Amino acid sequence: xxxxxxxxxxxxxxxxxxxxxxxxxxxxxxxxxxxxxxxxxxxxxxxxxxxxxxxxxxxxxxxxxxxxxxxxxxxxxxxxxxxxxxxxxxxxxxxxxxxxxxxxxxxxxxxxxxxxxxxxxxxxxxxxxxxxxxxxxxxxxxxxxxxxxxxxxxxxxxxxxxxxxxxxxxxxxxxxxxxxxxxxxxxxxxxxx
Amino acid sequence: xxxxxxxxxxxxxxxxxxxxxxxxxxxxxxxxxxxxxxxxxxxxxxxxxxxxxxxxxxxxxxxxxxxxxxxxxxxxxxxxxxxxxxxxxxxxxxxxxxxxxxxxxxxxxxxxxxxxxxxxxxxxxxxxxxxxxxxxxxxxxxxxxxxxxxxxxxxxxxxxxxxxxxxxxxxxxxxxxxxxxxxxxxxxxxxxx
Numbered sequence: 281x282x283x284x285x286x287x288x289x290x291x292x293x294x295x296x297x298x299x300x301x302x303x304x305x306x307x308x309x310x311x312x313x314x315x316x317x318x319x320x321x322x323x324x325x326x327x328x329x330x331x332x333x334x335x336x337x338x339x340x341x342x343x344x345x346x347x348x349x350x351x352x353x354x355x356x357x358x359x360x361x362x363x364x365x366x367x368x369x370x371x372x373x374x375x376x377x378x379x380x381x382x383x384x385x386x387x388x389x390x391x392x393x394x395x396x397x398x399x400x401x402x403x404x405x406x407x408x409x410x411x412x413x414x415x416x417x418x419x420x421x422x423x424x425x426x427x428x429x430x431x432x433x434x435x436x437x438x439x440x441x442x443x444x445x446x447x448x449x450x451x452x453x454x455x456x457x458x459x460x461x462x463x464x465x466x467x468x469x470x471x472x473x
Numbered sequence: 474x475x476x477x478x479x480x481x482x483x484x485x486x487x488x489x490x491x492x493x494x495x496x497x498x499x500x501x502x503x504x505x506x507x508x509x510x511x512x513x514x515x516x517x518x519x520x521x522x523x524x525x526x527x528x529x530x531x532x533x534x535x536x537x538x539x540x541x542x543x544x545x546x547x548x549x550x551x552x553x554x555x556x557x558x559x560x561x562x563x564x565x566x567x568x569x570x571x572x573x574x575x576x577x578x579x580x581x582x583x584x585x586x587x588x589x590x591x592x593x594x595x596x597x598x599x600x601x602x603x604x605x606x607x608x609x610x611x612x613x614x615x616x617x618x619x620x621x622x623x624x625x626x627x628x629x630x631x632x633x634x635x636x637x638x639x640x641x642x643x644x645x646x647x648x649x650x651x652x653x654x655x656x657x658x659x660x661x662x663x664x665x666x
Contacts, residue, residue, distance in 0.1 A: 317510025
């Protein structure tokens with residue numbers, strides 16, 4: 281018997297991605313966003329939702345671009361700080377010690393120290409309510425060589441992305457490898473009904 | 474120095490959520506979706522993207538509603554099977570042994586055996602490209618009592634949701650608790666520039 285918990289955003293897992301933008305004066309800014317995910321394979325697209333009150337909201341509306349920076353769990357202090365402070369009040373790059381790198385593909389900076397980053401051009405904006413959704417086409421993915429696996433893909437076990445648990449507002453690390461997708465369920469798929 | 478990997482959906486973590494729908498004849502169906510995330514706090518909303526070719530796509534267009542079912546890593550075989558087979562060819566509930574429960578709030582079934590489920594009413598549809606995005610307003614969240622923590626929230630450590638790694642198409646479990654959000658970065662936020 282399930283217990284009703286009400287109309288809330290209680291769902292797992294959520295990411296903890298860092299959105300990189302330039303403001304009107306070209307100052308690089310970053311903020312943490314958990315309301316985000318992939319939303320299309322072709323063109324490859326990401327969706328991220330921000331509140332209008334955030335400084336980044338104005339930056340995205342102005343620059344029509346953003347980066348998604350995936351930090352490692354070793355960079356949790358910086359990731360959390362990016363979700364606490366506002367670029368309206370301070371230079372978050374300066375205070376964190378991270379280095380902004382100007383993307384050559386979109387009008388947004390990425391974090392040099394991030395193991396994995398995506399450069400995105402905004403192709404659609406939708407006002408939902410408290411949050412506005414920004415769909416960005418992924419123009420390129422860049423990764424540090426030391427997080428690539430033997431097939432040249434970024435390894436989730438080497439990136440060690442931060443996972444956000446909305447209910448208790450806690451961060452978690454990635455756990456153990458379970459099984460290969462489109463394989464472990466194959467015997468059930470082949471079973472006669 | 475970062476290596477360019479091209480315009481791909483290489484980003485971590487992604488969820489492995491099971492989307493529940495009814496088809497035109499009222500047959501309950503489920504499919505796995507990794508292109509998904511939260512997209513608004515007020516109203517609380519989820520976004521999930523499906524390819525037009527899927528059987529569920531027609532179900533969502535018809536029923537204007539869906540459930541998001543978060544399975545535990547113990548239910549990985551069923552979760553993977555739901556991403557392999559099509560409801561066009563078979564009854565995935567029957568074959569998996571899972572039980573459909575008719576939602577009293579939206580026109581969609583949820584999985585009785587899932588530890589955590591969300592009942593969603595579609596409020597917006599957007600054709601991106603290969604995928605179509607369905608924004609669903611969360612009408613209620615329901616959880617098994619045994620996954621609730623002392624504060625009444627679903628505990629991610631008890632739910633043990635499946636995490637999907639897109640690059641290598643592998644499933645991962647949730648790892649260890651790191652730190653509390655909006656707390657671990659506070660000393661950096663309070664530091665003078």
